[in-house]
Amino acid sequence: MNPAPEHLVEAVLLVSARPVRLGDLASAAGLSEGETTRALANLSDRYSPEASGIVLRAVAGGHFLSTNPACSGAVERFREEARPAPLSGAAHEVLACVLYLGPMTRGAISRVRGVNSDAVVRNLLERGLLAEVGSDTEAPGSPALLSVTDDFLAAADANSRGDFPPLDSLVSEEELARVRERLTAPEAAPAEREG
């Protein structure tokens, strides 16, 4: 008896600890991409957060199975591991810089943030959320260019960079206008201040 397409796809996903792209999944299961897509659709119903302790996620350009976050306490007790400490505010800022303005150098990140960010970048490289993807050959010393990784997309539950809201939509025009007004408005006259 030949296994059903869902079973083949399910088996391949079970043994992968990383997102598997559709083409790789189809190739491994011996299915067409159409059959694989239909199998994934059926599996996503079976592996929904409401129906199972395992969920099927579409992240970082691929699909993979992971545990349901609602069951994370049991998993952590079984593994005798605490959940990794959340990232600091500085780390989130660096990731946001690289996500929206990158690939960019360490120096460029520091200029945007206004503070030296080398230590934060080093920590994010160690965590696999940032990676060096080339070098800025026009800058002195050809500093490395940094970009976000697939691990970052998976950690942010995003399939691609397109899943993030546009940078300009995050701050309203009124807020931006207030910033400009506060910095560019002429200083009040001394008499006015005293009065």
Next chain:
Amino acid sequence: MTAPSTGRSLADFTVELDVYSGPYEWLLALILKDELEIFEVPLRELVGLYAGSRDPEAANALDRDTDFAGSAAALILLKSRTLTPALEPEPDGEEAAATPEELAERLQEYLKIRRAADDLRERFARAAGHYPSAHTAPPKPGRLRVSNDRVTLVARRVFSRLVEPPVRHLGPITVTLQELAGMIRAGLLRGPVSYEDLTRGMDRLRSAVAFAAALSLAQEGAVRLVQPEPLGALTLELLEAGG
């Protein structure tokens, strides 16, 4: 009378922070070694922890307070210095003062990044608790990257001739293997002899040749080598009297 200062009055002060948990002295060391970013350390919380832990009646209370105040002041100074942006100098050597418009533009960009960081934090929090399969596939051989430099280095090692060890420290060889074999046979006629006794008084070279001769005799079946434990004493016994 006060207790003598050991110079480490804060050795027993431990801290519990989000970014670090352990002895305060190690926290300082991690910061100084750049393994923990000073921005991540909430100094106000640190001061609160110390204030909560201090015992004004302790014999070394003054030492502890002084040491903590000194180190906390250094942390504040370090944090304030680190906050200074590492901007590239202007080509003409003088940093041009930013106009209000430029400042406003930079601040607006930073505000967007701050909002994006908040959005990321929420995303990360929502996605936390997903654990992937524990089945980690081995890397595919076809995808391994082979560096040309490493291949060249390995090939050079494989095909290069080994450098012969220097022998100048050895004296002239004045005895042959056969002569030493004869001496061993003669020495064993009176019964088993340890290798140590057999080579007593010999120099290193002669001792080594005697060992080679003993091995040769053992291979011929003329002598038996007995060593009850690895690296233990070696004893030689003659097997054939007339050999």
